[in-house]
Amino acid sequence: MQIDGILGFDRRSLSIVSQLSSRGISGKVFSHCLKGERENGGGILVLGEIQNPSMVYTPLVPSTEHYNVDLQSIAVNGKLLQIDPVVFATSEDGGTFFDSGTTLIHLVAEAYDSVINAINIDIPSSVESTMSGGTPCYLVSSRSPNNVTKIFPRVALNFAGGVSMELRPTDYLSFIGDFKNTSQWCIFLISKAPSMTILGDIALRDKSIVYDLAHQRIGWADQDCSLPMNVSISSGVDQVVNFRVLFHILSMLCIFLFWGSYLVLM
Numbered sequence: 075m076q077i078d079g080i081l082g083f084d085r086r087s088l089s090i091v092s093q094l095s096s097r098g099i100s101g102k103v104f105s106h107c108l109k110g111e112r113e114n115g116g117g118i119l120v121l122g123e124i125q126n127p128s129m130v131y132t133p134l135v136p137s138t139e140h141y142n143v144d145l146q147s148i149a150v151n152g153k154l155l156q157i158d159p160v161v162f163a164t165s166e167d168g169g170t171f172f173d174s175g176t177t178l179i180h181l182v183a184e185a186y187d188s189v190i191n192a193i194n195i196d197i198p199s200s201v202e203s204t205m206s207g208g209t210p211c212y213l214v215s216s217r218s219p220n221n222v223t224k225i226f227p228r229v230a231l232n233f234a235g236g237v238s239m240e241l242r243p244t245d246y247l248s249f250i251g252d253f254k255n256t257s258q259w260c261i262f263l264i265s266k267a268p269s270m271t272i273l274g275d276i277a278l279r280d281k282s283i284v285y286d287l288a289h290q291r292i293g294w295a296d297q298d299c300s301l302p303m304n305v306s307i308s309s310g311v312d313q314v315v316n317f318r319v320l321f322h323i324l325s326m327l328c329i330f331l332f333w334g335s336y337l338v339l340m
Contacts (some may be wrong), residue, residue: 102287105172107299110244110280117299122307124282126295132233134290135164141285143292144234145170145271147183150192151227157185161269168269170285172292177275179246179263186265189229193261196227203254209249210261217257218245231273239294245277 108117135142136238148155161182162170168182181189190210194203214225226243233239236238250258262276270329284293284305297303 082322103285104286105282105305106278107282107297107303108174108275108279109272109299118303120305120307122305123284123286124205124297125289125304125306126297129282129293130235130295131284131286131289131291131293132235132237134287134292135169136290138164138169141172141292142169143172144232145231147232149230149232150189151196153192155185155188155192157188161185162271165269166265170230170271170272170273172278172285174275174278174283176272177276178274179241179277180267180270180274181263182269182271183265183266185262185271189263190261191227193227193294196218197225201225205251206260209264212247212259213256214259215256217252219249222247222259223295234267239277239281240296241274242278245279248276248283263325267303 092330103123105120105122106117107120107124132143134142142164142317144164146159148157161184164170189206197212204211204213212226214222216222222243226247228243229241229246231239231241246261246263247259248262250260278294278298280297282297282299286293
C-alpha cells in the first residue's frame with residue numbers, strides 16, 4: 075500500500091507529535107529519512123530519534139510554529155559567498171525553514187543569484203548552460219549521478235552552532251532527459267518568496283533528520299535511507315516505523331484522540 079499526503083508535525087500543541095507526547099505515548103522528538111531519487115521515493119518516519127554518530131544540531135528559533143533555524147551563510151565549493159545574513163533572518167513573513175512537505179529548495183533572491191553565479195563559475199567550460207522555463211539547466215556527457223558529482227560543486231549551508239549541511243550536486247540537480255546526445259540536468263533551486271528560504275524534500279533526501287522538540291533543535295546527518303538504522307524512543311525500545319505500519323498506528327490514534335477527547339488533529 076502506498077501513502078501520499080501531509081501529516082501535521084509542526085510545533086503547536088495540537089500537532090500529532092505534541093499530542094502523543096502529552097499523553098505519554100511517545101517522546102517529543104521525531105525523525106525521518108527520505109530515500110534519494112534513485113530509490114523512487116519513500117523512506118522511514120520514526121516516532122523517536124534516529125541514531126547516527128555524525129549527527130549535528132542547530133537550535134530552533136524560539137516562539138515560532140514552524141521549524142525555523144538560523145541560516146548564517148552559504149559556501150560553494152568551499153568559497154564563502156558575499157550574502158548579507160539579514161536576508162535569512164526570521165521575521166513575521168520570512169526566515170529559514172525545514173519543510174519536508176515542500177518539494178524544492180527555495181532561496182531568497184539575493185542568495186539564489188549568488189549561488190547560481192558561483193555554480194556557473196565553478197563548472198568546466200565544456201558544460202553547456204541552457205534555460206528551461208526560466209530554470210538553469212546544463213548539458214553533460216552522461217546521465218550518471220557519479221559523473222555529475224565530479225562536474226558540479228557542493229553547496230554548504232552554514233547554520234548557528236557552527237554546523238553545516240552540505241548539498242551534493244544530486245541534492246540540487248535533477249536529471250530531466252536526454253537532449254542532443256547529452257543528458258540535461260536542471261537546478262532544483264527556485265526563488266519565489268522574497269523573504270523565505272525553505273529546505274524542502276530534495277535537500278533532505280538521503281539524510282537522517284531529527285526534530286528534537288524537547289531540546290528545541292534540529293539535527294541531520296548523511297545516511298543511506300534504504301538501509302536499516304538504529305533509533306531510540308522514549309520507552310528505551312529500539313523501533314523503526316515504516317510508512318505502512320505508521321499509517322495503521324496513526325489511524326488508531328486518530329480514532330482514540332477524536333472519541334476520547336474530541337480533538338481535531340492539525
